[in-house]
Amino acid sequence: MNGKDQYKNRIELLQGTLDMxxxxxxxxxxxxxxxxxxxxxxxxxxxxxxxTGSLYPALHRLERQSWVQSEWKxxxxxxxxxxxxxxxxxxxxxxxxxxxxxRIVAAIGSVMYLNPEESES
Amino acid sequence: MKWFPSxxxxxxxxxxxxEIDAHLKMAIADxxxxxxxxxxxxxxxxxxxxxxxxxQDVTRDMWGQAWLEQLGRDFNYALRQLxxxxxxxxxxTAMLAVAxxxxxxxxxxxxxxxxxxxxxxxxxxxxxxxxxxxxxxxxVPPFSYLxxxxxxxxNHTLSGLLAYHHDWITLTGGAQPERVYIANVSAxxxxxxxxxxxxxxxxxxxxxxxxxxxxSVVLSYSLWKTRxxxxxxxxxxxxxxARHPVTVIGVAPERVVGAMPGIREDLWVTLDxxxxxxxxMTHRSGGAVWLNVIGRLRxxxxxxxxxxxxxxxxxxxxAAYPDxxxxxxxxxxxxxxxxxxxxxxxxxxxxxxxxxFAGVVLLLTCANVATLTxxxxxxxxxxxxxxxxxxxxRMQLVRQMVLEGAILSIVAGVVALVLTSWTSKTFAWFLxxxxxxxxxxxxxxxxxxxxxxxxxxLACIVCGxxxxxxxxxxxxxxxLKAESASVSGGSRNRKLLSGLVVAQIALSLPLLLxxxxxxxxxxxxxxxxxxxxxxxxxxxxxxLNIAGYNGDEEQLIRHKILDRVSALPGVQVxxxxxxIPMTLSHxxxxxxxxxxxxxxxxxxxxxxxxxxxxxxxxxxxxxxxxREFTPDDNEKAPRVLIVDQTAAKRYWxxxxxxxxxxxxxxxxxxxxxxxxxxxHMLMNEAPEPMVYMNFFQQGYETIVxxxxxxxxADLAPAVENAIHEIDTxxxxxxxxxxxxxxxxxxxxxxxxxxLAGMFALIGLVLSVTGIYGVxxxxxxxxxxxxGIRMALGASRVDVLRLVLVQxxxxxxxxxxxxxxxxxGLTRLxxxxxxxxxxxxxxxMASVVMLLGAMSLLACYLPAHRAVRRNPVTAIRxx
Numbered sequence: 001m002n003g004k005d006q007y008k009n010r011i012e013l014l015q016g017t018l019d020m021x022x023x024x025x026x027x028x029x030x031x032x033x034x035x036x037x038x039x040x041x042x043x044x045x046x047x048x049x050x051x052t053g054s055l056y057p058a059l060h061r062l063e064r065q066s067w068v069q070s071e072w073k074x075x076x077x078x079x080x081x082x083x084x085x086x087x088x089x090x091x092x093x094x095x096x097x098x099x100x101x102x103r104i105v106a107a108i109g110s111v112m113y114l115n116p117e118e119s120e121s
Numbered sequence: 122m123k124w125f126p127s128x129x130x131x132x133x134x135x136x137x138x139x140e141i142d143a144h145l146k147m148a149i150a151d152x153x154x155x156x157x158x159x160x161x162x163x164x165x166x167x168x169x170x171x172x173x174x175x176x177q178d179v180t181r182d183m184w185g186q187a188w189l190e191q192l193g194r195d196f197n198y199a200l201r202q203l204x205x206x207x208x209x210x211x212x213x214t215a216m217l218a219v220a221x222x223x224x225x226x227x228x229x230x231x232x233x234x235x236x237x238x239x240x241x242x243x244x245x246x247x248x249x250x251x252x253x254x255x256x257x258x259x260x261v262p263p264f265s266y267l268x269x270x271x272x273x274x275x276n277h278t279l280s281g282l283l284a285y286h287h288d289w290i291t292l293t294g295g296a297q298p299e300r301v302y303i304a305n306v307s308a309x310x311x312x313x314x315x316x317x318x319x320x321x322x323x324x325x326x327x328x329x330x331x332x333x334x335x336x337s338v339v340l341s342y343s344l345w346k347t348r349x350x351x352x353x354x355x356x357x358x359x360x361x362x363a364r365h366p367v368t369v370i371g372v373a374p375e376r377v378v379g380a381m382p383g384i385r386e387d388l389w390v391t392l393d394x395x396x397x398x399x400x401x402m403t404h405r406s407g408g409a410v411w412l413n414v415i416g417r418l419r420x421x422x423x424x425x426x427x428x429x430x431x432x433x434x435x436x437x438x439x440a441a442y443p444d445x446x447x448x449x450x451x452x453x454x455x456x457x458x459x460x461x462x463x464x465x466x467x468x469x470x471x472x473x474x475x476x477x478f479a480g481v482v483l484l485l486t487c488a489n490v491a492t493l494t495x496x497x498x499x500x501x502x503x504x505x506x507x508x509x510x511x512x513x514x515r516m517q518l519v520r521q522m523v524l525e526g527a528i529l530s531i532v533a534g535v536v537a538l539v540l541t542s543w544t545s546k547t548f549a550w551f552l553x554x555x556x557x558x559x560x561x562x563x564x565x566x567x568x569x570x571x572x573x574x575x576x577x578x579l580a581c582i583v584c585g586x587x588x589x590x591x592x593x594x595x596x597x598x599x600x601l602k603a604e605s606a607s608v609s610g611g612s613r614n615r616k617l618l619s620g621l622v623v624a625q626i627a628l629s630l631p632l633l634l635x636x637x638x639x640x641x642x643x644x645x646x647x648x649x650x651x652x653x654x655x656x657x658x659x660x661x662x663x664x665l666n667i668a669g670y671n672g673d674e675e676q677l678i679r680h681k682i683l684d685r686v687s688a689l690p691g692v693q694v695x696x697x698x699x700x701i702p703m704t705l706s707h708x709x710x711x712x713x714x715x716x717x718x719x720x721x722x723x724x725x726x727x728x729x730x731x732x733x734x735x736x737x738x739x740x741x742x743x744x745x746x747x748r749e750f751t752p753d754d755n756e757k758a759p760r761v762l763i764v765d766q767t768a769a770k771r772y773w774x775x776x777x778x779x780x781x782x783x784x785x786x787x788x789x790x791x792x793x794x795x796x797x798x799x800x801h802m803l804m805n806e807a808p809e810p811m812v813y814m815n816f817f818q819q820g821y822e823t824i825v826x827x828x829x830x831x832x833x834a835d836l837a838p839a840v841e842n843a844i845h846e847i848d849t850x851x852x853x854x855x856x857x858x859x860x861x862x863x864x865x866x867x868x869x870x871x872x873x874x875x876l877a878g879m880f881a882l883i884g885l886v887l888s889v890t891g892i893y894g895v896x897x898x899x900x901x902x903x904x905x906x907x908g909i910r911m912a913l914g915a916s917r918v919d920v921l922r923l924v925l926v927q928x929x930x931x932x933x934x935x936x937x938x939x940x941x942x943x944x945g946l947t948r949l950x951x952x953x954x955x956x957x958x959x960x961x962x963x964x965m966a967s968v969v970m971l972l973g974a975m976s977l978l979a980c981y982l983p984a985h986r987a988v989r990r991n992p993v994t995a996i997r998x999x
Contacts, residue, residue, distance in 0.1 A: 032140075032143065032144070032147075033140065033144050034143070034144045034147040034148060035147075038151075051171065052141075052144070052170050052171055052176050053171055053172070053175060053176050053179055056137075056140070056141075056176055056179075056180040057176075057179045057180045057182065057183045060180050060183040060184065061183045064183060064184070075147070077147070077150060079143055079146055079147055079150070080139075080143060081140070081143040081144075081147065082136070082139075082140045082143065
């Protein structure tokens, strides 16, 4: 694998993470862009701050891949907004993203928490 | 003006805007609800959101159409720029269109002839043309039927081998006999070519050599259409050829004209339809060698392998029948595009060279347009620098500039496409009226369109991308800061400009040199003496042998024709012949001189013609020794012949050839005279031995040859009438002055010099305007500097020198490079020249002088203008 490919993979991984987070947020019901930002911030305890410059490209990309669908609706505060809804295809994607994420966490964890002396024996 | 459809782009853009607005409103509403003031909430929300246009931009990228929208925008921008300078746009497009058209025209000719050698045939790339013996530029049919059959049956590398013999005959049965071109073909002829009949059937293998009481004939589509009104029930009907009834068994598809490239056949019959060729079918030498042969390679077999295989078979044949195969018998194969049988040999010698010239013209034009473009970009460099400092990245600028070149090239390509659809058909103009049924012309098909596209792409790269890339390098801040200090657009561009000017001169010099050589060749050809009289000679073909008379009737009619035509007023001498020199046709056969031992592999083939009494007198060919034919040399007298000096010298060196004997077709002939050498085919041919036999002893076709007092064309109706008075049904064809017939021998010289001359003229104009443009542009940019110099005391001569020297340097370098290039290129055309060497110093010197003088003039004009300016106004001008 050459350097360019490695770079590409890293980008995909990051994108995948944001995609996964968006899809997860939408599992609780259709939501607009602003709502997704708020939800992510609240649920992560103010740790995850999604940039709009990443969110909207991601939403539009997810829609192009048919993982979400969008429609214009009135919000509770009578504001017309574009609501995104997760599709069946999107749910499958979320499941596979989640599985991959867990494997990565486990793999990284086993590296990070491994006792050096144990590995030598 | 909108040039690109937006594909709902505008709607999606609006929706995104609304989506972002909604986002902001909700964020503001939340903040206000938490107690912030409306104003601070609005500010905070938009700060939090970030750069709105940027978010829109990156989001739009996700739609996958962004590039299209950008392209549309750049396209419209480029179009606006081009509209701003219509002079440049029109000139550049026109020049490119002409250059591309030059290429596509020559290519369409190649496409219509060499690349389409046998119209209607399947996979002509697998077909090979067989030649036996010494390779010759214009060989006669090389195989006997028996040799052909052995090759067909014993080879292991061909999937099929066909044979044909091309001839002409008359269609009788109508009011007037009509001349048609006919081929005797092997039964597998159409199979090997891969052609299926539109009506009826083609020949069966058992019919190949079988004579029939009523022979079968296959009609060409055009004959079926014109003469038989596309009669759907033609198959099975009886028609008449040379007064023999024949049965139509099939009709060939529309485009099929036969297996000889560039030559039309109207009818096809089997090899011995009447049984009259029985001798030919059972012998292997002499008159039995009459067939042209074409093979189809088996899949995966190369031409070399097939040649070796066939050569092995031929060796066996030669070993079995050595007496029939004296001399050289090696088999060589040619692909059909350069098959020496038919027109492609000539085409392959001429057209690729012309295409190379056209390619040089295209390069030259691209260099010229690139110069203009570069100058334009340099003068726009302030605008470019401003846009660059406002955030346009370099790639965007380059893309826009390249797009300008691309638009010019594409428009030029489209114009060239339209022009070529007409110019491709102009090839036929070069062909004079002649007895050969040529079907040569250019074609316009996908290959030509592809060629135009490739040329346009090349133009786009050279005229668009190259200057754009160079111009985008200019560092923006320097350009903006030091506008007046940079006198001629930076040294990098100056070098590129100089390079382009040098390239134009270097490319146009070889074009001029080659066209000079071709023009002098043409003049030499016109002024050359072929060794026979052409000016007061009229010839007329009489279709006697093909009209269905028996032998005795024919002889009687021939004598009558001679008597009647001789008696016409204005006729000095009348004679009969069966061949006209310099008409790209000739006859050849093996001749075996008694007592002559050939070298191993020496070809014994000689040219031959059958001529009547007073033939040499009428053509003013001197008889060096012995005598000319007389009326006493008739069919009952001993067979006699006259050889030319080449034959005499070759077979009987240092001896008296008179009284010597020569065997042709196994029959002995006695030499009674030696004629002076004359030209047979082309002015620049290598002398080949020629043997003249007596027309009344061996003549086949009948051509009346008349020496006239005045203009030979005036006598044409009288001669035709005289022949028709003998028998109105006698077909008379090709009545025309000898001068017209012999034009055939120089058509390729005419084509070469016409095209090379045109190309050279374009080259000259382009390179001279190119150097003029660059020198004028630079001088204009130096107006201020020149003004200062003159104010400080520089004389006019100094300034003149200043401007001229740089132009002359470029010219000098261009000429030297061009000369080197030309010396390489002229080697390619050396074979096509006549009476002049490829490195002829006079032509070379005059071409260099011409180009040098024109360039000098082109440099002098701007220099002169600069000198005449008032230094004070010059200094003020920035």
